[in-house]
Amino acid sequence: GAGVSQSPRYKVAKRGQDVALRCDPISGHVSLFWYQQALGQGPEFLTYFQNEAQLDKSGLPSDRFFAERPEGSVSTLKIQRTQQEDSAVYLCASSSWTDTYEQYFGPGTRLTVT
Amino acid sequence: ELKVEQNPLFLSMQEGKNYTIYCNYSTTSDRLYWYRQDPGKSLESLFVLLSNGAVKQEGRLMASLDTKARLSTLHITAAVHDLSATYFCSPINTDKLIFGTGTRLQVFP
Numbered sequence: 001g002a003g004v005s006q007s008p009r010y011k012v013a014k015r016g017q018d019v020a021l022r023c024d025p026i027s028g029h030v031s032l033f034w035y036q037q038a039l040g041q042g043p044e045f046l047t048y049f050q051n052e053a054q055l056d057k058s059g060l061p062s063d064r065f066f067a068e069r070p071e072g073s074v075s076t077l078k079i080q081r082t083q084q085e086d087s088a089v090y091l092c093a094s095s096s097w098t099d100t101y102e103q104y105f106g107p108g109t110r111l112t113v114t
Numbered sequence: 115e116l117k118v119e120q121n122p123l124f125l126s127m128q129e130g131k132n133y134t135i136y137c138n139y140s141t142t143s144d145r146l147y148w149y150r151q152d153p154g155k156s157l158e159s160l161f162v163l164l165s166n167g168a169v170k171q172e173g174r175l176m177a178s179l180d181t182k183a184r185l186s187t188l189h190i191t192a193a194v195h196d197l198s199a200t201y202f203c204s205p206i207n208t209d210k211l212i213f214g215t216g217t218r219l220q221v222f223p
Binding site: 031033035040041042043044045048055056059091093100101102103104105106107108 | 118156206208213214
């Protein structure tokens with residue numbers, strides 16, 4: 001695959017609905033990251049996987065947010081009982097274990113909660 | 115907690131002019147990345163700075179890193195309209211990138 005892909009690209013949810021956001025990392029990339037970017041702000045870290053292990057979830061804003069990567073490749077970020085403050089762009093990034101450890105970002109999913 | 119401050123936050127500059135964006139961060143980090151973001155788009159990697167004194171150049175952009183001063187700079191030479199975008203510096207903290215609010219650059223004729 002050429003790069004990180006995310007789906008859906010846009011999601012509108014009514015407040016209280018559950019949503020699931022998908023990330024397909026670059027093939028062979030061990031590390032996968034989720035970031036949340038509010039309008040006019042820089043991205044903020046949510047969580048990080050190394051293969052299937054979730055090594056850091058310190059950025060998840062509440063227990064309504066849950067992420068998984070069961071086979072060490074595709075990851076899903078799930079948000080339960082969405083609230084208006086969840087409206088943001090959710091970015092996924094992946095990286096391999098090279099000396100630069102550069103993170104490559106996907107196009108993002110824009111979530112709007114009405 | 116690692117915090118990032120960029121200045122200026124907004125920069126409007128004329129084509130052909132030079133300018134420097136400054137990035138200060140609050141705690142030790144041994145790597146720093148610069149990204150570009152166009153409106154409604156994702157982040158595009160510009161530079162990876164891996165050590166103190168590192169300098170990288172690509173076209174009209176040059177980035178440097180001083181880990182002792184916890185400072186990185188992005189220098190723009192002879193700006194052109196295509197450079198209009200938001201630029202983020204991001205030091206790394208235990209594998210995760212830390213972003214500030216970025217510098218929104220607008221280049222006008």
